Amino acid sequence: MTQPRSRPAKLSGGERLLFLTDDQLRQGVELMFFAYRDMVADADRVLAERGYGRAHHRCLHFIWRRPGLSVAELLDILSVTKQSLNRVLRQLVRDGLVESRVGQADRRQRLLRLTPRGEDLVRDLANAQNARMRRVFLEAGPEAVHGFKTVLAGMIDEGRRAAVLDLVEDRFPEGGKR
Amino acid sequence: MTQPRSRPAKLSGGERLLFLTDDQLRQGVELMFFAYRDMVADADRVLAERGYGRAHHRCLHFIWRRPGLSVAELLDILSVTKQSLNRVLRQLVRDGLVESRVGQADRRQRLLRLTPRGEDLVRDLANAQNARMRRVFLEAGPEAVHGFKTVLAGMIDEGRRAAVLDLVEDRFPEGGKR
DNA sequence: CATTTTAAGTCAGGCTTGTTGACATTCCAA
DNA sequence: TTGGAATGTCAACAAGCCTGACTTAAAATG
Numbered sequence: 001m002t003q004p005r006s007r008p009a010k011l012s013g014g015e016r017l018l019f020l021t022d023d024q025l026r027q028g029v030e031l032m033f034f035a036y037r038d039m040v041a042d043a044d045r046v047l048a049e050r051g052y053g054r055a056h057h058r059c060l061h062f063i064w065r066r067p068g069l070s071v072a073e074l075l076d077i078l079s080v081t082k083q084s085l086n087r088v089l090r091q092l093v094r095d096g097l098v099e100s101r102v103g104q105a106d107r108r109q110r111l112l113r114l115t116p117r118g119e120d121l122v123r124d125l126a127n128a129q130n131a132r133m134r135r136v137f138l139e140a141g142p143e144a145v146h147g148f149k150t151v152l153a154g155m156i157d158e159g160r161r162a163a164v165l166d167l168v169e170d171r172f173p174e175g176g177k178r
Numbered sequence: 179m180t181q182p183r184s185r186p187a188k189l190s191g192g193e194r195l196l197f198l199t200d201d202q203l204r205q206g207v208e209l210m211f212f213a214y215r216d217m218v219a220d221a222d223r224v225l226a227e228r229g230y231g232r233a234h235h236r237c238l239h240f241i242w243r244r245p246g247l248s249v250a251e252l253l254d255i256l257s258v259t260k261q262s263l264n265r266v267l268r269q270l271v272r273d274g275l276v277e278s279r280v281g282q283a284d285r286r287q288r289l290l291r292l293t294p295r296g297e298d299l300v301r302d303l304a305n306a307q308n309a310r311m312r313r314v315f316l317e318a319g320p321e322a323v324h325g326f327k328t329v330l331a332g333m334i335d336e337g338r339r340a341a342v343l344d345l346v347e348d349r350f351p352e353g354g355k356r
Numbered sequence: 357c358a359t360t361t362t363a364a365g366t367c368a369g370g371c372t373t374g375t376t377g378a379c380a381t382t383c384c385a386a
Numbered sequence: 387t388t389g390g391a392a393t394g395t396c397a398a399c400a401a402g403c404c405t406g407a408c409t410t411a412a413a414a415t416g
Contacts, residue, residue: 019320023348025311026304027327029217030346033236035333036214037257039207053372058211072393079215084374086395108382108393126204133203136332140325142197147318147325149206154314155213168208170201233402249364262403264365286363286412 028151042128050121055080055088057125060114063098064122065167067113070103074112077167097121206329220306228299233258233266235303238292241276242300243345245291248281252290255345275299 018024043057062077063069071089075082089112092098097118103109114122137145156164166172196202221235240255241247249267253260267290270276275296281287292300315323334342344350 019323020312020315022304022308024323025308025315027346028311028315028323029307031327031330031334032214032217034342034346035330036210038335038338039210039333041335055373070393080373081375082394083376083396087373090395106383106392110394126200129207130200130203132333133206134198136329137198137203137206139332140328143321144325144328145197145202145206147322148329149209150318150322151314151326152209152213154317155217155310156209157216157219160216164212168205168212231401250362258402259404260364261366261405265402268365281363284363284413286410288364 039129039132042132043125046121046125046128052091055084056092059085059088059092060097060118060122060125063112064114064119068111070109070111072109092118217307217310220310221303224299224302224306230269233262234270237263237266237270238275238296238300238303241290242292242297246289248287248289250287270296 040054044054047053047057058078059074062074066073071082071085075085078085089098089100093100096115099113099115099118100110101113103111140148153161153165218232222232225231225235236256237252240252244251249260249263253263256263267276267278271278274293277291277293277296278288279291281289318326331339331343
């Protein structure tokens with residue numbers, strides 16, 4: 001930091017590791033900040049119309065992805081405290097977007113699923129957010145998208161990475177759970 | 179740069195547009211969520227030791243990047259309200275991490291720069307965050323990193339993209355401003 | 357010069373989303 | 387049967403964002 005950014009020409013043939021300078025890393029971090037901010041803004045607009053926030057979005061999204069999951073499983077995905085999740089979940093149940101059933105096998109559990117109205121909102125949110133992604137993916141091309149995903153996957157904490165990728169890529173190693 | 183770089187094969191076959199399915203878009207969004215969350219956690223740990231939050235980090239970071247910028251310019255980069263920024267900025271000035279000087283050309287302005295102690299904290303924060311980026315970039319390789327950046331850049335709101343990329347890539351088109 | 361506009365800062369109050377702590381319920385295993 | 391673990395709820399608080407309504411100072415404008 002505070003070093004002169006030397007910039008010796010472009011990536012020339014045998015030039016390796018030039019993409020690992022502090023400057024390159026900083027650019028990666030800054031791009032994550034700006035891109036993430038603008039990405040979530042799309043969904044925020046839809047949420048604001050209905051008086052919800054990002055916490056509600058995340059909650060709805062992962063219930064949609066794994067219908068019938070327990071509160072504990074959702075807690076694990078979101079990495080928040082159960083008290084924090086519960087406030088949000090209570091609103092969604094009260095408003096009829098999420099249904100909470102007592103588990104049959106273990107009656108301590110509450111198993112969550114979307115109601116039809118919940119599915120409607122999730123669809124609206126996905127449409128808002130996917131529009132940006134679709135345009136960008138199309139412009140950038142499959143090569144770039146592949147690199148994008150590779151880097152993002154690598155940024156996930158090592159200990160959780162496998163489980164998160166199972167979720168994202170729709171593999172369900174513990175799938176018989178409900 | 180935004181051109182699809184014509185490297186055939188290498189990906190999952192010769193199929194076209196398969197990377198634009200709703201499922202692929204969803205994966206992109208989810209990966210952004212998980213990767214961003216884990217990335218900022220690195221800096222959060224350093225911040226928590228000193229009693230600061232992410233708002234302080236962003237503030238310090240962009241003052242470091244553009245020493246001598248005005249409050250209005252910082253406001254524009256961060257896209258928050260001045261009340262919100264001011265609370266944070268006041269703490270940083272009080273704690274001696276940021277210096278606020280009256281502008282010479284326009285004495286209404288307050289021009290911001292880091293003190294040596296501010297630079298120390300920025301360095302610590304950058305080290306914490308860069309460690310993850312460096313490992314990931316190294317593992318993923320320059321091709322993937324290029325794709326990563328291309329996609330992120332495309333996700334920035336079109337109206338602001340050019341200005342943001344000037345900032346990120348260290349070009350200063352409006353650089354004579356102070 | 358008088359007026360208007362701009363830059364910055366402040367006070368008051370509200371919302372979302374995160375936190376801890378205390379507690380009730382349910383299940384299971386010693 | 388009893389104690390511990392898992393699950394969920396209630397209450398209180400903090401961070402960090404927001405809006406709205408000002409004030410002060412300086413610059414720009416007519």
